[in-house]
Every structure is written in structure tokens, then in C-alpha cells.
Amino acid sequence: MEKIINKFQVKYLQILDENGKCDEKLKPKLTSALIKQMYEYMILTRVFDEKALKLQRQGRLGTYAQTLGQEACQIGSGLCIKNEDFVFPAFRENGVYMLRGMPIEMLFEFWAGDERGMQIPKNVNMFPITITVGAHLPHAVGTAMAFQYQKKRGAVITYFGDGATSEGDFHEAMNFAGTFKAPVVFICQNNQWAISVPVEEQTASETLAQKAIAYGFEGIKVDGNDVFAVYKATQEALKKARSGKGPTLIECFTYRMADHTTSDDAKKYRKESEVKKWAKRDPISRLKKYMIKKKIFSEKYEKEVLARAEKQIDVAVEKAESIPRYKPEEIFNYMYETLTPDLKEQQEKMKEDLDSGVKEEDKAEEVKEVK
Ligand SMILES: Cc1ncc(C[n+]2csc(CCOP(=O)(O)OP(=O)(O)O)c2C)c(N)n1
Ligand SMILES: [Mg+2]
Numbered sequence: 001m002e003k004i005i006n007k008f009q010v011k012y013l014q015i016l017d018e019n020g021k022c023d024e025k026l027k028p029k030l031t032s033a034l035i036k037q038m039y040e041y042m043i044l045t046r047v048f049d050e051k052a053l054k055l056q057r058q059g060r061l062g063t064y065a066q067t068l069g070q071e072a073c074q075i076g077s078g079l080c081i082k083n084e085d086f087v088f089p090a091f092r093e094n095g096v097y098m099l100r101g102m103p104i105e106m107l108f109e110f111w112a113g114d115e116r117g118m119q120i121p122k123n124v125n126m127f128p129i130t131i132t133v134g135a136h137l138p139h140a141v142g143t144a145m146a147f148q149y150q151k152k153r154g155a156v157i158t159y160f161g162d163g164a165t166s167e168g169d170f171h172e173a174m175n176f177a178g179t180f181k182a183p184v185v186f187i188c189q190n191n192q193w194a195i196s197v198p199v200e201e202q203t204a205s206e207t208l209a210q211k212a213i214a215y216g217f218e219g220i221k222v223d224g225n226d227v228f229a230v231y232k233a234t235q236e237a238l239k240k241a242r243s244g245k246g247p248t249l250i251e252c253f254t255y256r257m258a259d260h261t262t263s264d265d266a267k268k269y270r271k272e273s274e275v276k277k278w279a280k281r282d283p284i285s286r287l288k289k290y291m292i293k294k295k296i297f298s299e300k301y302e303k304e305v306l307a308r309a310e311k312q313i314d315v316a317v318e319k320a321e322s323i324p325r326y327k328p329e330e331i332f333n334y335m336y337e338t339l340t341p342d343l344k345e346q347q348e349k350m351k352e353d354l355d356s357g358v359k360e361e362d363k364a365e366e367v368k369e370v371k
Pocket of ligand 1: 092131132133134160161162163164165191193194195256260
């Protein structure tokens with residue numbers, strides 16, 4: 001006997017196209033105030049990003065990973081998160097942090113290399129930035145399962161890229177989430193690049209969303225530059241998670257407009273024409289077009305929003321740069337609550353060297369001489 005025992009489908013959702021044309025039937029209920037909030041947070045995210053890039057170029061920040069082009073993925077989803085929820089970001093989610101009430105100066109502090117910037121205030125309910133690709137996904141699912149055991153109301157939402165879907169951590173997390181119906185929403189920002197690896201070389205799957213099917217739950221692909229679509233898909237996924245109906249994978253199809261980080265030069269591996277094509281699909285300008293049509297936008301409003309965002313960011317930079325620097329030996333203080341004996345020894349040695357004026361260059365010379 002031979003028969004088809006199952007067929008699968010993957011939904012794609014777009015509500016607002018690149019010309020700002022809206023499918024009113026699909027559009028969720030959104031007040032003008034909420035649409036304005038979407039626009040204002042997307043502008044704030046972009047202003048943060050532009051400022052961070054400039055500061056890095058001036059040597060005032062360390063390596064920085066830009067958000068440019070991914071604002072709708074972050075603000076559309078971030079606006080659905082409630083206080084009792086918990087968020088596990090990767091490393092581009094500055095917009096989500098700001099939306100959750102993270103003091104902006106702490107983000108600058110972190111990107112300038114000061115770990116104390118990631119001592120996240122309790123009410124923000126977010127995990128620290130995770131640079132290790134996909135490593136936070138099992139933690140996210142574990143937390144969602146803990147919510148389940150403790151009969152807590154919250155859900156967990158986690159962000160990662162297309163590259164992360166090739167990691168074992170992603171598959172283990174998805175498997176646990178599906179098996180235990182954990183209240184978690186996986187937001188994959190498919191920006192089509194993992195440094196220099198295009199998504200076509202990442203996987204043979206037609207969509208990333210369909211990976212959820214193998215783990216027994218729904219995956220949906222949305223236009224990630226359409227803030228309404230991201231908002232609607234996240235609202236529905238969170239509702240499902242909160243009512244015990246399990247996880248969802250949302251693939252937000254978007255584009256990384258910037259280099260991978262400030263240490264990268266994307267011109268070496270991708271065509272300018274591709275970047276130009278995606279610039280026309282900019283998430284902010286399409287929302288602006290829609291708002292103009294709906295008469296909830298004016299030049300005056302645009303200027304005010306920008307000026308307010310720039311002020312907010314400038315104040316945060318000033319605050320971040322006025323925080324007294326920590327001593328070099330304090331870098332050991334942020335991994336464990338109590339230092340392990342070998343780290344304690346290293347810290348003491350470092351402190352001794354610093355106190356006696358031994359410089360890192362001198363130590364390197366010593367090593368060379370021994371060789
Ligand atoms: C486990 C691990 N392997 C490799 C790296 C180096 N690395 C940093 S970001 C990145 C690409 C990530 O691509 P993606 O998941 O698509 O996220 P995006 O950078 O596009 O937001 C890689 C390979 C890392 N940080 N962690
Ligand atoms: Mg990517």
C-alpha cells in the first residue's frame with residue numbers, strides 16, 4: 001500500500017505592501033495612536049542605530065551590529081509583548097530593548113564594552129544580548145517550560161537570524177517546544193545573510209517557517225518589512241502560547257541593509273543592486289506612505305518625531321559616557337556570582353601586574369623571548 005498520509009502548508013502574510021497599500025480585510029484593529037507609536041519607535045530605533053555607527057567610527061563604541069532595515073520585525077513584534085512575558089534576544093534587538101523600557105544609556109554602555117550595561121533592570125524582563133548564534137534558544141524554551149510548571153501567565157518570545165536555524169541549539173529548542181507545547185514564540189529575522197553566507201547556502205528548505213512543521217507546530221512566513229503583518233502574526237502567536245496551545249515559528253522575511261557588523265565590508269560578497277532593490281522596500285517609508293494616505297502624518301509631525309528621538313539618543317549617549325569606567329580586573333566579575341578559584345587567581349595576578357605597571361606589550365615580548 002502506498003498513500004499520502006499528510007500534506008503541509010505554509011502561510012505567507014503581507015498586509016502593507018511597499019507602496020503603502022493596505023489590505024484592509026487582513027489588517028488587525030489598530031488605533032491611530034498605536035500606528036503612530038509603531039512609527040515613532042521605528043524612528044527611535046533607526047536614530048539609535050545611526051548614532052551607534054557614528055560613535056563606533058569615532059572609536060567611542062566597540063564592534064556594533066546594526067538594526068537598519070529590520071525595524072518593523074522588532075517593533076511590530078515588540079509591541080505585542082506584555083509585562084509578564086520574557087524576551088530572549090540575539091544581538092540586533094536594540095529596538096525591542098528600548099520598547100521594553102531598557103535605559104538607552106545602558107545599551108550604549110554595553111556596546112562600548114562595559115558589561116554593566118547588560119545588568120538589565122528587573123522590570124524589562126529581557127535576557128542579555130547573546131552573541132553566540134542560537135545559544136539562547138534552549139534557555140528561552142526552558143523558561144517557557146518553567147512558566148508552564150509554575151502556572152505563570154506569561155509567554156516567552158525569542159529572536160534569532162536565518163543563520164541560527166542551522167545550529168543544533170535551534171533544533172533542540174524547537175523539539176522541546178513542540179513536544180511540551182511550551183508557551184514560546186520563535187521570531188526568525190530572515191535578513192537573508194549570515195555574515196557572507198546567503199540564505200540559499202544556509203538551507204535547502206524553501207522557507208524557514210516550514211521547519212516548525214517537523215517539530216509539530218505552526219510556522220508562518222511574513223513580510224518582515226511590513227509592521228502590520230509582523231504585529232498580527234505575533235499577536236496571534238502570543239495568544240496561542242498564552243492559552244496553552246503551544247509554540248509558533250514566525251519567519252520575518254527582511255533584509256540586512258547594513259554590513260554584518262562594523263567589522264565587516266559587505267561589498268566584498270554581495271551586489272549593490274540587491275541592496276538598492278531592498279531600499280525601496282524600507283519598512284519605515286512604507287508605513288509613512290500609509291499614514292499620509294490615512295491623514296495621520298504631516299511634515300511637522302515627522303520633524304517633531306525625529307527631533308524628539310535625536311534628543312533622547314543624545315541624552316543617553318551623554319549619560320553613558322559620563323559613567324565612571326571600571327577597572328580592568330573587574331572584567332572577571334560578570335560571569336559567575338562567586339569567582340571560581342582559577343579565575344580568582346587570574347584576577348589577582350592581573351591586579352598585581354597592573355599595580356606594578358607591567359604592560360600587556362611587555363608580557364607579549366616575554367612570551368616571544370621564551371619561544
Ligand atoms: C556559535 C557561533 N558561531 C559563529 C559565530 C560568528 N557569527 C556571529 S554572527 C554570525 C552570523 C549570524 O547570522 P544570522 O543568524 O542570520 O544573524 P544576523 O547576523 O543575520 O542577524 C556568525 C556566524 C557566533 N557568534 N556564534
Ligand atoms: Mg541573517
